[in-house]
């Protein structure tokens with residue numbers, strides 16, 4: 001068992017414990033609530049059998065007082081039970097929120113974005129379920145024997161009728177479940193996949209719009225939607241049918257109870273009061289069975305949601321250090337690093353090792369699909385090495401506590417996306433912005449003046465889906481975000497892809513300033529000009545290091561016959 005799994009299991013166990021403890025407490029409360037539900041039938045029984053016969057107002061007043069007290073207590077306990085579930089839902093979601101979000105992030109990095117979105121939805125559905133009436137239904141059902149005991153005490157026939165009726169309703173519930181369970185599950189799954197697929201596609205709305213792909217997408221979506229709707233309709237149809245049968249039977253049973261009571265009264269075997277009381281108790285007893293199937297379905301849906309949360313946590317819960325580590329002042333060491341992507345056989349990074357001292361700019365070049373971006377992701381701990389490791393001052397970057405690691409690291413990914421917030425918030429990495437540090441980072445990225453020219457300046461809202469900035473502007477703001485707080489370790493993946501000459505010059509100035517400050521700067525680029533400021537060059541080819549050393553000596557060893565293969569390195573020459 002890996003540590004990642006054991007950590008996730010502790011979390012899952014804690015979640016289950018919270019649920020079971022809350023359920024046990026609520027079950028005990030439900031016992032008292034069930035007893036107090038007898039208030040009205042017992043009151044009616046007493047009024048019929050005592051007050052009407054004795055014509056005593058005193059007795060009526062006393063009974064009304066006792067019943068009032070019982071009902072107030074009932075209301076209070078109901079309220080406490082609802083609060084218990086609310087607290088349980090709150091605790092469960094609070095405990096799982098961050099780990100689930102972290103696991104969802106890891107899943108997204110590893111290509112499981114659709115699954116991740118669904119699970120975040122599942123967590124919120126679980127919260128809804130835990131505060132719904134469906135979760136209470138079995139608790140109420142488990143105290144049914146109290147009602148049964150009272151019915152048997154009133155007359156054995158009432159008890160027998162109740163047992164038979166409850167048995168029939170349970171059998172109907174099971175039958176209904178048997179008819180609908182598989183269909184409901186398939187319909188839910190189809191619906192989830194549908195929504196996830198279309199929301200994933202909507203992120204590429206510009207390409208869809210520009211190339212007129214909507215009709216094709218709509219056709220595909222409609223086909224899968226019709227399939228999901230068919231399954232859902234079939235399951236609902238069967239469920240509703242069974243529900244109608246159950247309801248009719250339940251009402252018939254109540255009529256049966258009243259008829260039985262009437263014949264017992266006629267025979268002199270029971271009092272009229274007991275007839276009224278028994279009918280009410282009978283209806284209370286059978287009421288939960290009415291929505292047995294609906295509640296059952298909610299439980300199934302909740303258990304599937306929990307299953308998905310569990311799976312995500314077990315598969316993607318990243319085991320990292322929880323103690324902050326001080327910023328590194330030491331070298332970057334890559335040690336026998338191998339990376340095999342999930343579900344792939346072939347390694348993307350094939351056993352590479354190198355070392356870079358502080359105060360160095362390392363340029364990484366190589367042909368397309370050589371593994372450069374993967375190496376960048378591994379360096380910043382966004383991907384987990386399959387074996388070997390990457391160390392900063394001797395500490396494993398993947399295991400590093402994320403908060404302290406983030407303070408020390410600047411990363412500009414290949415595909416830049418700004419988060420939903422203002423420019424100021426984005427540069428400050430969505431934390432509390434330090435105005436001086438924000439402006440310093442923006443100046444270093446050469447973007448301060450450009451931001452100043454925007455109508456709302458640093459308060460301009462940006463993020464996916466907002467079209468306020470050009471590609472180059474976004475890239476420079478993302479560069480400022482990477483430079484924020486003068487990180488000791490800077491990884492820039494294609495930072496000049498969208499930059500003009502002025503932007504590129506600012507970028508090189510920033511890289512040199514960081515290097516002179518003692519930082520390690522790793523830069524991946526296809527456009528060669530930027531490699532002029534590199535101290536060392538690493539040529540990556542098919543996941544292996546083909547050259548590594550001082551820029552001048554690496555460039556010198558690149559023979560003309562090899563240059564075309566390494567267009568960027570060749571350019572650097």
Ligand SMILES: Nc1ncnc2c1ncn2[C@@H]1O[C@H](COP(=O)(O)OP(=O)(O)OP(=O)(O)O)[C@@H](O)[C@H]1O
Nearest residue numbers: 110111341342348367368369370371372373374375
């Ligand atoms: N998570 C992953 N799952 C599957 N394949 C992956 C994953 N990460 C990387 N790869 C594969 O590894 C190879 C290298 O990808 P990478 O993005 O690192 O190349 P690159 O050198 O940065 O290329 P480019 O210069 O075109 O950006 C590609 O074939 C890619 O499909």
